[in-house]
Amino acid sequence: MGTDGFVRGRTWGLVAVTSLAAHTAFIRPRLLTWGASSDEVTRAYPGDELVPNADGSSTMATTLPAPPTEVWPWLLQMGCNRAGWYSWDRFDNGGQRSADRIVRDWQSLEVGQHLDAVPSGDAWFTVAVLDTQKTLVLRSALVLPFGRPFDPLSGTAPGSYVDSIWGFHLAPAAGGRTRLVVRTRSRSRPRLLTRPMDVLFWEPAHLVMQSRQFHNLCMRLRAGG
Template sequence: MRERRPGVVPHAVGAAAAALAGYRVFVRPRLLTWGATDDEAARRFPGDELIPAAGSSSTMATTLPAPPEEVWPWLVQMGCNRAGWYSWNRLDNGGRPSADRIVPKWQQLEVGQRLDSVPSGRSWFTVALLVPGRTLVLRAQLELPSGRPFEARSGAPPRAFVDSLWGFHLAPVPGGHTRLVVRSRSRSRPRPLTRPLDLLFGEPAHLIMQTRQFRTLRARVGAPQGTEPPP
């Protein structure tokens, strides 16, 4: 039987603890505020009040090469079984390409409307707040571990759940461009289980998906505008 060398385990534990501390102090804050200014990260945005005691929050931002009135139609038509989410289609749209043009039939949106978050339509985002040309806030309330949607307004939430917001906030900037700030907030329980999942999976996955969406939107709004003819 191989003899364990003294001090190997404590050294490994210490190294892991140091790496975790470094991640939380130096890396994680940059992940949660990718592209955002200090002012944007600290600012309150419409919809934040819907989850006042968020256990997790991030603010990411980018500048798009078009004015808000040209960016807004791309956001309005988001959703599975609609224009997609402009991110990694294999991960969030069943492998279907996101729309590369404005589609008139998907331009109607109202508070309370459901946008499928998966191609099967078994879970969805609900439009929680809508200010045309300025603000779109989507909300997802899911029971764990089933992933079934629930409505907290109809009673107490389940014993295990995640309640999250995904907010898109537009502002004009000089040069005919748009500053797009995306604020995410969530609360969940039981925290001893959901907190590690947030740190190890949820937050990095959101960064990967959100930065891809930014990149796709920049390409879409910067290209010559194509509009699908109405039926």
């Protein structure tokens, strides 16, 4: 490598290191706490204990224009082959449009029940915590890299895996509204491989999908579905 090439290489290396440092210090914390107050970010929520030594966590929040009694039915019916996830349906619901109304047949939910994470039903979330009109926590445990579910309560974990929760926490807000806080926690192995994927892909993707879900829930509530 000539002198010019060496200088260019060092320059691009410095740019990459500086960009990564800026992302870690300023951008990433905001990605992981979108819409949430400092109190909401630091507060413990039901279900956190299911992943006690989490490698990653996020807390995002929004205020919805209806009381918890009206928000709760929309959460109860979530899932592929049910009402969908109210997000970007092309990516997380097989292109099937999420429901825009409350469907009575999907209003029954219990701890231990499986909710399809993909239309094929090959992966799922398990209802881990259920407290009516207050908390719904979904858990997903997958063997990597192919996404085959495993039982996180078996006492043994595969060599490569991700174990995560997706928790929805509701509280009454002024004006007959609802404060919805969504907490995720995850633990994965091997971290040498999963951490770069978390930072570069999964965390930004979660923000995109979660903020879309917030928006679509708000629109459905305003429409009085």
